[in-house]
């Protein structure tokens with residue numbers, strides 16, 4: 001018999017004493033057929049800016065995207081953030097970044113682009129030290145891209161596969177989203193606050209574990225199972241409404 005899905009309540013309204021961590025794709029932004037096709041509504045930028053102020057700066061984006069891409073998407077906002085699933089971090093003047101990409105990754109990117117050119121609807125995302133192989137517009141090609149990534153991995157010492165939503169990534173081993181949240185919680189303005197993380201994807205489970213261990217609020221967007229999250233919001237529109245509702249006009 002299939003296990004029953006847990007019933008999760010919606011999260012409480014945003015509290016000034018929170019440290020709020022927000023995933024990006026699938027949480028703040030609706031999915032698009034490819035990474036460059038996402039749309040950032042100006043109203044969302046306004047909500048994030050208000051929330052950042054309301055929380056005295058204790059709001060950070062926690063994403064698989066590089067920080068440079070986050071800054072471009074949300075410009076002119078430049079929020080505290082973790083990029084590349086936790087490998088890159090920025091909190092005010094404090095920054096950390098992974099080492100440069102090995103030569104093998106450049107060769108693998110060229111091979112991946114050649115493969116993608118033969119598989120219409122697939123996309124190779126160049127994330128400098130990481131590589132995303134996407135198949136949202138062509139799900140039938142997912143197995144071939146996954147097989148390519150698995151075969152490439154032994155040529156990349158110090159790398160691992162990062163599965164995601166219609167994507168597999170080749171990324172350096174090291175920090176995950178949970179590590180990034182834990183590190184930010186050691187620093188002002190996040191230190192001493194109740195941690196709250198809102199996310200939708202597998203990579204967000206690391207963040208849920210850290211927040212749960214600190215008696216915070218873990219919020220799953222959507223219905224993916226299994227998940228360690230204790231609360232839920234049904235979709236991106238509900239996340240936007242939750243952000244807007246809680247804030248003073």
Ligand SMILES: O=P(O)(O)OC[C@H]1O[C@H](O[C@H]2O[C@H](CO)[C@@H](O)[C@H](O)[C@H]2O)[C@H](O)[C@@H](O)[C@@H]1O
Pocket residue numbers: 023024025026027030031032033034035036037038062063064065066125127132134135136164165166167201203
């Ligand atoms: O941690 P996140 O902020 O959720 O980032 C995870 C990955 O999101 C992006 O890919 C996803 O969104 C694309 C645009 O909607 C979509 O086409 C793709 O199928 C999704 O997997 C981003 O491109 C990746 O770099 C992030 O790692």
